Amino acid sequence: MGKKLLLQHDHVPGIHTLQVYRDHGGYSALRKALSSMTPEQIVEEVKTSGLRGRGGAGFPTGMKWSFLAKPPGVPRYVVCNADESEPGTFKDRYLMERIPHLLIEGMILSSYALGANTSYIYIRGEYYYVANILEMAIAEAYAAGLLGKNILGSGFDCDLYVQIGAGAYICGEETALLESLEGKRGNPRIKPPFPAVAGLYGCPTVVNNVETIAAVVPIVNDGGAAYAAIGVGRSTGTKLISASGHINRPGVYEIELGVPVEEFIYSDEYCGGIRNGRRMKAVVAGGSSVPILPADLILKTSNGEPRLMTYESLADGGFASGTMLGSGGFIVMDEDTSIVKNLWNFTRFYHHESCGQCSPCREGTGWMEKILHKILDGHGTLSDVDLLWDIQAKIEGKTICPLGDAAAWPVASAIRHFRSEFEEYVKRGSSIRDVKHYFRLNNLPEPVA
Ligand SMILES: Cc1cc2nc3c(=O)[nH]c(=O)nc-3n(C[C@H](O)[C@H](O)[C@H](O)COP(=O)(O)O)c2cc1C
Numbered sequence: 212m213g214k215k216l217l218l219q220h221d222h223v224p225g226i227h228t229l230q231v232y233r234d235h236g237g238y239s240a241l242r243k244a245l246s247s248m249t250p251e252q253i254v255e256e257v258k259t260s261g262l263r264g265r266g267g268a269g270f271p272t273g274m275k276w277s278f279l280a281k282p283p284g285v286p287r288y289v290v291c292n293a294d295e296s297e298p299g300t301f302k303d304r305y306l307m308e309r310i311p312h313l314l315i316e317g318m319i320l321s322s323y324a325l326g327a328n329t330s331y332i333y334i335r336g337e338y339y340y341v342a343n344i345l346e347m348a349i350a351e352a353y354a355a356g357l358l359g360k361n362i363l364g365s366g367f368d369c370d371l372y373v374q375i376g377a378g379a380y381i382c383g384e385e386t387a388l389l390e391s392l393e394g395k396r397g398n399p400r401i402k403p404p405f406p407a408v409a410g411l412y413g414c415p416t417v418v419n420n421v422e423t424i425a426a427v428v429p430i431v432n433d434g435g436a437a438y439a440a441i442g443v444g445r446s447t448g449t450k451l452i453s454a455s456g457h458i459n460r461p462g463v464y465e466i467e468l469g470v471p472v473e474e475f476i477y478s479d480e481y482c483g484g485i486r487n488g489r490r491m492k493a494v495v496a497g498g499s500s501v502p503i504l505p506a507d508l509i510l511k512t513s514n515g516e517p518r519l520m521t522y523e524s525l526a527d528g529g530f531a532s533g534t535m536l537g538s539g540g541f542i543v544m545d546e547d548t549s550i551v552k553n554l555w556n557f558t559r560f561y562h563h564e565s566c567g568q569c570s571p572c573r574e575g576t577g578w579m580e581k582i583l584h585k586i587l588d589g590h591g592t593l594s595d596v597d598l599l600w601d602i603q604a605k606i607e608g609k610t611i612c613p614l615g616d617a618a619a620w621p622v623a624s625a626i627r628h629f630r631s632e633f634e635e636y637v638k639r640g641s642s643i644r645d646v647k648h649y650f651r652l653n654n655l656p657e658p659v660a
């Protein structure tokens with residue numbers, strides 16, 4: 212059994228309430244921090260822990276915190292990114308719905324460490340009921356003197372607000388999130404300046420993922436060194452993985468970073484193997500934005516070593532044969548899965564969610580969706596596959612925000628590893644009736660000719 216730092220009490224009845232959370236050690240990190248640690252000491256512990264942002268990019272949290280500008284007389288903000296809209300990712304929802312006080316305690320600790328007296332949790336619109344859970348927990352925290360003025364008699368003041376988004380994936384991109392929080396359309400900003408210098412209302416701001424902020428609680432409780440002792444190399448601590456697809460035990464798992472991918476997929480402690488005794492065909496390891504890998508490449512690195520659930524091991528082989536840990540949205544596909552149909556589904560999502568500011572993303576995602584639809588419809592040609600490749604290459608790295616890359620990588624990797632499947636569709640010219648049947652079966656809107 213791996214060590215758990217975030218979900219060790221997730222099944223305790225009533226753990227969403229302040230009383231039960233406290234009965235299980237809750238808010239001890241906050242007491243410790245406010246009574247015996249300076250803000251700088253907390254930042255140091257976070258640096259020592261090696262914690263990396265759990266929102267997708269894996270940027271070192273302590274380093275991000277140390278970039279925060281501190282001009283005198285200017286407010287600073289801590290903003291929690293609870294937008295969680297990456298297909299295949301549902302870990303933040305689980306954490307907030309089960310143990311809302313863990314996030315709240317992490318928010319107060321982070322706000323104290325960074326000198327923020329006003330902080331926000333920006334949550335996606337579809338998580339309305341989770342926002343209610345958070346609001347109830349925040350009300351409990353205010354009533355107990357854990358939020359508001361002079362928290363626990365320390366002299367530190369902090370107000371925490373929940374802001375509900377309107378259900379746009381792009382508002383998970385941190386600068387689009389800040390625009391939305393300011394009441395504007397959620398368009399990503401051109402960087403620099405980065406939020407650490409000019410974020411919310413033009414003030415220095417740290418934006419961190421739900422899981423990242425929750426991890427500050429065990430780091431303060433046990434010390435950064437204890438956190439860093441878990442994991443492998445620069446992938447320290449534990450990570451929440453949302454496991455879905457054709458596996459026997461889908462769900463949210465807290466793993467120690469470094470678990471072999473094979474163990475994660477096949478052991479009964481985690482995914483429990485492939486459903487119905489089927490063979491595994493492919494895995495999307497870190498949410499829909501990361502490259503898809505075929506079964507052999509997800510299990511082994513380029514030198515034949517077992518691949519591990521770490522940032523480095525999953526990325527081994529670069530774009531040729533590697534992928535990314537990303538947000539930890541682990542989607543397993545069995546041998547009956549059509550990679551082309553799956554890719555069409557992902558691409559449709561990115562086209563729909565593009566904010567439209569950059570031509571390569573706005574137009575390119577639409578073109579890729581149309582071409583994939585044409586191939587699925589049985590009207591594709593071999594040159595369409597080359598055209599798809601060409602379009603994704605013209606999006607990657609040429610846009611204001613990484614949504615463009617996120618749309619390009621699944622296409623590039625699907626063609627790289629499963630080109631023969633695209634060619635098969637072209638050669639077979641699959642009949643529209645079959646496709647319509649597929650869409651009906653999967654409760655998807657039928658393609659329009
Ligand atoms: C299109 C897009 C969507 C994103 N969605 C999320 C999200 O839902 N949650 C999240 O934490 N980060 C998301 N990110 C990453 C954020 O921009 C940012 O890197 C992250 O919130 C930083 O927190 P971390 O350092 O704790 O990971 C998204 C990025 C992009 C480009």
Ligand code: SF4
Nearest residue numbers: 566568569572610612
């Ligand atoms: S890459 Fe796409 S989502 Fe990002 S700013 Fe450009 S158009 Fe908008």
